[in-house]
Structure formats: structure tokens, C-alpha cells
Amino acid sequence: MGEKNEYYYKNYQMIADSCLMTLSKEHGLIYGEVDGFDMVLYPKKKSTPYALTVVLGAVKAGDADIAKEIKNTYKFVNEVKFKDNHLEIELKELKEEALSSFNNILKAFAALLKSKGFEPACENCGKSIRTMEYLQGEGSFQILCDECADEAKRKFAGKAEENSHKRERVILGLIGAIIGAAIGSALIILIGRAGYVTTFTGFVLGIATVLLYRKFAGKMSIISVIVCLIVMGAAVYLSNRAVWAYAILNNAGAKEYGMTFLDCFMWIPDLIKEKYIDSSDYTSSLVKYILFTAVGGVGMLASEFRSYKLENRFVPIRK
Numbered sequence: 232m233g234e235k236n237e238y239y240y241k242n243y244q245m246i247a248d249s250c251l252m253t254l255s256k257e258h259g260l261i262y263g264e265v266d267g268f269d270m271v272l273y274p275k276k277k278s279t280p281y282a283l284t285v286v287l288g289a290v291k292a293g294d295a296d297i298a299k300e301i302k303n304t305y306k307f308v309n310e311v312k313f314k315d316n317h318l319e320i321e322l323k324e325l326k327e328e329a330l331s332s333f334n335n336i337l338k339a340f341a342a343l344l345k346s347k348g349f350e351p352a353c354e355n356c357g358k359s360i361r362t363m364e365y366l367q368g369e370g371s372f373q374i375l376c377d378e379c380a381d382e383a384k385r386k387f388a389g390k391a392e393e394n395s396h397k398r399e400r401v402i403l404g405l406i407g408a409i410i411g412a413a414i415g416s417a418l419i420i421l422i423g424r425a426g427y428v429t430t431f432t433g434f435v436l437g438i439a440t441v442l443l444y445r446k447f448a449g450k451m452s453i454i455s456v457i458v459c460l461i462v463m464g465a466a467v468y469l470s471n472r473a474v475w476a477y478a479i480l481n482n483a484g485a486k487e488y489g490m491t492f493l494d495c496f497m498w499i500p501d502l503i504k505e506k507y508i509d510s511s512d513y514t515s516s517l518v519k520y521i522l523f524t525a526v527g528g529v530g531m532l533a534s535e536f537r538s539y540k541l542e543n544r545f546v547p548i549r550k
């Protein structure tokens with residue numbers, strides 16, 4: 232744990248203490264009960280650790296205007312999400328002095344909900360019985376009663392079992408990745424021929440490669456990451472070379488000498504060696520494509536891989 236985290240946790244501990252709640256360093260959140268409502272406080276975005284989000288299970292038929300009212304009443308509330316029995320209040324970045332009076336903030340939320348006829352409840356069945364906080368995947372919380380939690384756990388365990396038997400079809404995945412990369416390459420070449428290097432085309436190449444890999448392979452793993460990176464790298468290299476080959480063919484008069492696209496494509500290393508093509512121009516367009524593809528592809532890979540790893544994760548926060 233870094234120095235920065237220690238600092239946050241010191242302040243989280245302060246919040247937890249002032250609210251008589253518990254800090255869980257393991258899950259990076261605070262949980263407990265405030266005036267009968269089970270609540271979970273967690274930093275929704277890592278970049279804004281004091282923009283805590285309050286999750287609570289509360290039930291009332293109809294009337295979702297409460298979300299609007301909370302947002303209008305408290306200036307430090309950023310957003311209120313209210314769906315079924317799940318209420319999420321996203322707070323703005325808090326100043327340190329506000330942290331020590333956090334209890335008042337939570338008590339005010341509880342009082343407002345109570346005055347509107349809300350009851351603490353299980354998010355799933357809506358029964359007003361003692362609930363528990365559950366963590367499902369990254370940054371997704373539920374407040375459930377024991378019965379609903381047991382049922383959800385069983386369902387998750389079944390899915391995990393099913394998933395562990397599912398084999399990753401690497402060859403099919405590779406074919407998918409190549410199709411995705413080909414779509415992206417076609418776009419790069421089409422737009423590149425018109426003389427443009429755009430962020431969009433590289434982005435499409437990256438995303439299409441990963442998405443089609445997953446669709447065809449049925450499962451993601453560290454092998455998927457390697458396969459996708461290789462396919463993306465090869466596609467970007469070939470696309471850039473093709474864009475240059477078209478430029479030589481059409482603009483440098485190669486066509487008049489009876490040369491074909493393929494001739495130009497094969498000729499490129501020699502042209503660079505003979506300084507007919509400025510190697511820094513050539514490299515800089517390649518680097519641009521790599522960067523744009525990385526933005527789409529690596530981002531997509533990271534999120535797919537993370538969601539794969541977090542799939543079927545369902546743990547009680549309260550020990």
C-alpha cells in the first residue's frame with residue numbers, strides 16, 4: 232500500500248469513527264449502519280478519493296422524486312441514482328473539515344428518507360429485515376438480506392463452475408481477432424489513402440480486435456491478451472505500410488512505370504534505405520497509429536480482462 236493510500240485510509244478511518252462505521256481496507260470502503268439504514272461508503276473514482284458514494288437499501292413504492300430533492304437540498308451532492316430498492320448518492324470531493332462531520336451528512340440522508348416514508352430494506356426482495364452488505368465485482372455493491380445473499384451466492388457459484396469448464400477457443404479467437412483487425416485496417420487504409428491519419432481508425436482497430444476475439448474465443452485470459460496484442464501490432468504495421476504503398480503508387484508516379492500496389496508495398500524498405508521515403512515521416516505515422524490503436528485496444532483489453540477476472544465474484548463485506 233502506497234503512502235498516498237495510507238493518507239486516505241487515515242481519513243477514511245476518521246470518517247468511519249465519526250459515523251460508528253467500520254473501515255474495510257481489504258475492500259477499500261466503509262460500511263455500517265446509520266439510524267437503521269445499512270450503508271456502504273466508497274470512492275467511486277480512484278482519482279477523487281473523497282468523492283464518496285453512499286449506497287443504501289431503502290424501499291418505498293413509487294415517488295422517485297426523492298433523488299431530485301436530495302440533489303437540490305445538499306450542495307455537496309453530485310448525483311443521485313435511484314433504482315428499485317437501491318439508492319446511490321455520489322458526493323463531491325470533500326474538504327478535510329467536512330470529513331470529521333461526516334456523521335451529520337449521513338444522519339441527514341437517513342432522516343430525509345425516513346420523513347419520506349422510506350424503510351431500510353433488502354435491495355432484492357424489499358423486505359425490511361436485517362441486511363448485509365455485499366460486494367459484487369469491482370465497485371458494485373448490494374445491500375441484501377441473508378436469504379437473498381445465499382441465493383445470489385449459489386447462482387454465482389454455479390456460474391463460476393460453468394465458466395471454469397468452459398475452454399478458451401484460442402484458434403477461433405485468433406480468427407475473430409484477425410477479422411476485427413482487418414476491419415480496422417481497411418478503415419485505416421481507406422482514410423489513409425485520402426491523406427488522413429485519424430484517431431478514430433486506430434481506435435476501431437483496437438476495439439474490434441478485442442471484441443471479436445472475445446466473441447469467438449468465448450473466454451478471456453492472459454493468452455487472449457498476448458494474441459490480441461500481436462494481431463493488433465501486425466495489423467497496424469501492415470496498414471501503415473499499405474497507406475504508404477498507395478501514396479507511392481498514386482502520388483509518386485509509380486503507376487506510370489507499370490508498378491502495382493504489391494510492388495510498391497514490397498519496395499518500401501528499399502525506398503526508406505535509399506532515403507526516397509523520409510524514415511522519420513514513415514515512423515511517425517506508424518507511431519501515431521500504434522498510439523491510437525493502443526488507446527482503443529489496450530483500454531478495451533484491460534476492461535475485458537478485469538471483468539473476466541471479477542466475474543462471479545460475490546463476497547460479504549461484513550465479516
Ligand SMILES: [Zn+2]
Pocket residue numbers: 353354355356357358375376377378379380
Ligand atoms: Zn432479500
